[in-house]
Amino acid sequence: MEEVEGTRADDVRLSIVVPVLDEAAGVARALHALAPLRAAGHEVVVVDGGSGDGTPDLAAPLADRVLRAPRGRAVQMNVGAHAATGDVLLFLHADARLPDDAAGAIGRALRAGARWGRFDVALDGRSRWLPVVAACMNARSAWSGICTGDQGMFAERAAFAGAGGFPPIALMEDVALSAALKRSAGRPARLRSRVVASGRRWDRDGAWRTIATMWRLRYAYWRGAAPDDLARRYYGTPSVPLPLLQVFAKAPRPGRVKTRLARDIGAEEAARAYVALAERTLDVADAACRAGVVAAVELWVEPGAPPRAFAGWLRRAGATLHEQRGADLGARMQAALRDALGRGHPALLVGTDVPGYDVPYLAHAAGALAAKDAVVGPAEDGGYVLVGLARDVDLFSGVPWSTGEVLRVTRERLAAAGAVWDELPTLWDVDTHVQWRRWQDAGSPPAGVVP
Numbered sequence: 001m002e003e004v005e006g007t008r009a010d011d012v013r014l015s016i017v018v019p020v021l022d023e024a025a026g027v028a029r030a031l032h033a034l035a036p037l038r039a040a041g042h043e044v045v046v047v048d049g050g051s052g053d054g055t056p057d058l059a060a061p062l063a064d065r066v067l068r069a070p071r072g073r074a075v076q077m078n079v080g081a082h083a084a085t086g087d088v089l090l091f092l093h094a095d096a097r098l099p100d101d102a103a104g105a106i107g108r109a110l111r112a113g114a115r116w117g118r119f120d121v122a123l124d125g126r127s128r129w130l131p132v133v134a135a136c137m138n139a140r141s142a143w144s145g146i147c148t149g150d151q152g153m154f155a156e157r158a159a160f161a162g163a164g165g166f167p168p169i170a171l172m173e174d175v176a177l178s179a180a181l182k183r184s185a186g187r188p189a190r191l192r193s194r195v196v197a198s199g200r201r202w203d204r205d206g207a208w209r210t211i212a213t214m215w216r217l218r219y220a221y222w223r224g225a226a227p228d229d230l231a232r233r234y235y236g237t238p239s240v241p242l243p244l245l246q247v248f249a250k251a252p253r254p255g256r257v258k259t260r261l262a263r264d265i266g267a268e269e270a271a272r273a274y275v276a277l278a279e280r281t282l283d284v285a286d287a288a289c290r291a292g293v294v295a296a297v298e299l300w301v302e303p304g305a306p307p308r309a310f311a312g313w314l315r316r317a318g319a320t321l322h323e324q325r326g327a328d329l330g331a332r333m334q335a336a337l338r339d340a341l342g343r344g345h346p347a348l349l350v351g352t353d354v355p356g357y358d359v360p361y362l363a364h365a366a367g368a369l370a371a372k373d374a375v376v377g378p379a380e381d382g383g384y385v386l387v388g389l390a391r392d393v394d395l396f397s398g399v400p401w402s403t404g405e406v407l408r409v410t411r412e413r414l415a416a417a418g419a420v421w422d423e424l425p426t427l428w429d430v431d432t433h434v435q436w437r438r439w440q441d442a443g444s445p446p447a448g449v450v451p
Contacts, residue, residue, distance in 0.1 A: 012107040014042040014154075015086030016098075018063075019076035023094045024053040030094050031062035038064070042103060043086050047076040047363075050370050069363040070242060070293060070370055073149065074166040074173035078291035081160060082359040090154040095198035098152060102193070106154055109189035116155035116181050117189030118147040122196050145187045146178040152195040153177070159185040168292020240370050242295040243346040243388060245285050245362065246336050247317075248324070249278055250302045251309040258353075264433035273439075277430060278352035282317040285350075288362045289318065295345060300324050300336050330396030337389045346390040348375070354385045355439050356427040361386075368422035374414055377424040382407050385427045393417045 016034060020027055027046075034044050046063040048056045049071035060066050069079040077091050088106060092098065099105070099119065109117050120138045123130040137148065147153045153174060155163075163180035166173045181188070250257050252275045254267035262270035285297045297319040301310055307321055314321055322339075326332035333349055340347035346369040348362065361377070368375040369390045377386030382404030389395070394417065399409050414421050430439050 012088055012103060012110060013086040014088050014090050014103055014106065015080075015084030016042065016044045016090045016092055017077050017080030017084060018044065018046045018092050018094055019049065019073045019080070020046055020051065020055050020059065020094045021049040021071060022051045022053045023055050024051070024058055027055050027094055028058050028062060030097070031059060033097050035062070037098075037103060040103065043084065045080045045083055047080040048367075049073075049076050050367055067360050067363065068367040069360075070366045071240065072168070072170055072292065074168050074170075075292040075363070077173075078165045078168065079293065079360055079363040081157075081165060082287070082291065084157075086157075088154055088156055089160050090152060091149065092152055092195075093149055093197065096150060096152065097196045099193035099195065102152070105191045105193050109191060110156070112189070114189035115159040115185040116153070117191060118151040118153045119191045119193060119195040121148075121151045122194045124196050124198055142190055145182050146175055147188055149174045150195070150197040155181060155185070165291060168290075241345050242292070243348045243366050243369050243390075244296055244298055244340045244343075245288060245294040246298045246300050246322075246340065246347055246349045247281060247285055247319070247352060248300050248333070248336075248349065249310070249313070249352050250274075251305045252278065258431070260431050261433060261436055265436065273430065273436060274353070277355065278313065279316065281350065281352045281354070281357055282313055282319070284357045284359060284362065285319070286317040288359050288366075291359055291363075293359060293363045293366050294348065296320070298322050298336075298340075300332075300349075329401055330399050333387070334394070334396050337387075337395075338392055341389065341392055346388060348386060348388040350377075350386050351429065353429045353431065354379075354427050355430065355442065357385075361424065361427075364424055365422075368424075372422050373419040374421035375424065376407070376410065376414075376421060378407055378426045380426055380428040381431070384410065385429055386424065391419075393419050 014037065016037065018030070031044065031046070038044055044063045046059045046066045047069050048066065049069060056066050056068070065083055067079055067083055069076045081089050088110070090106070118141065121134050123134045137150070141147055141151065159181060162184045163177060167176045169176065178188070252271050254271040255262070257274040258270035261273065288294050289297050297317045299310060299314060299317070299319040300322045301324065303324055310321060313319070322336070324332040325335045337347045337349060348365050348369070350357065365375045365377065365386055365388055369388050373389065373391050374393060374395070375386070375388040376384050379385045383406040387395070393414065395410060395413055399406055428435060430436055
C-alpha cells in the first residue's frame with residue numbers, strides 16, 4: 001500500500017515511543033509538541049539510554065512514562081513497546097516533529113487495510129541540499145518498502161509482535177524491522193503528511209559526505225557486515241556488554257518449595273503456585289533477551305537437582321543450565337555473579353516468586369549496570385528481589401538472610417566497598433498466605449509482554 005486517502009478516523013490510540021540519549025537541549029521542546037496528542041488520550045513513553053545531562057528529569061513532567069534501558073535505539077524502542085498500552089506503536093526520534101494530523105492519518109491508513117507504515121519526511125537544517133535528500137529518502141522508501149527511523153514508523157501492536165520487534169542490533173534496526181514487517185504484514189502505508197526531522201547530521205558532516213557514509217553502511221549491511229562493527233564506524237564508540245540474567249530456581253517438588261506458604265494452602269497448591277510464578281519469570285526473562293535487554297538467560301538450580309526436572313523451563317526461556325555452588329544462599333549468589341563477571345559480562349540475579357517482574361523493570365536494572373557498579377531491587381519485606389553487579393564486590397558475606405535487615409546490611413556492604421549503585425522501585429514476592437491472596441486478587445497476571 002503506497003498512498004492512503006479516506007475519511008477522518010480519530011479512534012486509534014497511539015503509544016508514541018521516544019528513545020533518548022543526552023537530549024537535554026531539545027527534549028522539552030520535542031515533548032511539548034506532543035502535548036496535544038496526550039490531551040487527546042494518546043500516550044508518550046520516553047526511554048532513556050543512560051543520559052548524563054538530566055534528560056530523564058526534563059522529560060518526566062511531559063511524558064506518561066520515562067523508562068531506563070541499556071543504550072541503543074533498538075533496545076530502547078523495544079522496552080517502550082513492552083510498556084506501551086496503545087493500539088498502535090509510533091516510534092519517534094527526539095529531534096523529529098509529527099504533522100498536526102498524525103493520529104488521524106494513521107487511523108485512516110489502518111481503516112484502509114494497512115498494518116504498519118511511515119510518514120514522508122522533511123529535513124530541517126541549513127544545507128540547501130536537505131530538500132533533495134528528503135525527496136530521495138521518500139522516493140527510495142516508496143520504491144523499496146523499507147522505512148527509516150526518521151520517518152516516524154508505526155505499526156499495530158500485533159504486527160510489531162508478529163515481526164519480532166526491533167532486532168537487538170546496534171545499527172540498521174529500522175531496516176531489519178521493515179524487512180520483517182514486509183514479510184509478515186505486507187507493504188507499508190505511505191502517509192504524505194510529513195515528519196520534520198533534524199538535518200543536524202547533514203549540516204555537521206556535509207550532505208554528500210553523509211549520504212555516501214549511509215550508503216556505504218547500507219551496502220556493508222546488505223553484504224552481511226556485523227551491525228556492531230557498523231555502529232562503531234558510525235558512532236565511533238565501543239559497545240558495552242549486556243548483562244547475563246541469572247534465574248535462581250529449585251525443582252518444583254511439593255514439600256520442597258514455598259514451605260512457608262504450604263503451611264496455609266498445602267504442599268501441592270504451594271508447588272503449583274511456585275511453578276506458575278517461575279514460568280511467568282522465565283517468560284519475562286525470555287522476552288527481555290529477545291528485546292536485547294540482556295545477553296542471555298541462565299537457570300541456576302539447587303545443587304544436586306536432576307537436570308531433567310528443568311528441561312521444559314530451559315526450552316521455555318531459551319536458557320542454559322547451571323548448578324549453584326556454595327555453602328549458603330549468599331555464597332551461591334556470589335559465585336554465580338562472579339562466574340558471569342569472569343566471562344566478561346555484568347550480571348543480574350533474580351528469584352522466581354515476584355509477580356511484578358516485567359521487561360521495563362529488567363531494562364532499568366540492565367541500564368543501571370552500564371554506568372554503575374551494582375543495582376538492587378528492594379522488596380517490601382526488607383530484602384530484595386533483584387541484585388546485579390558490574391564489578392566484583394563481596395556483597396553477601398554476613399547478610400542475615402530471612403530477616404528484615406537484608407537490604408540494610410547489603411547497602412552497608414556496598415557503601416563500605418566504595419561501590420556506586422542504583423535502586424529500583426520496590427516490589428513484593430509471594431512467600432506468605434497474605435501475599436498469595438494478594439496475587440490471587442490481582443488475577444495471577446501472566447507475563448503480559450509484547451512481543
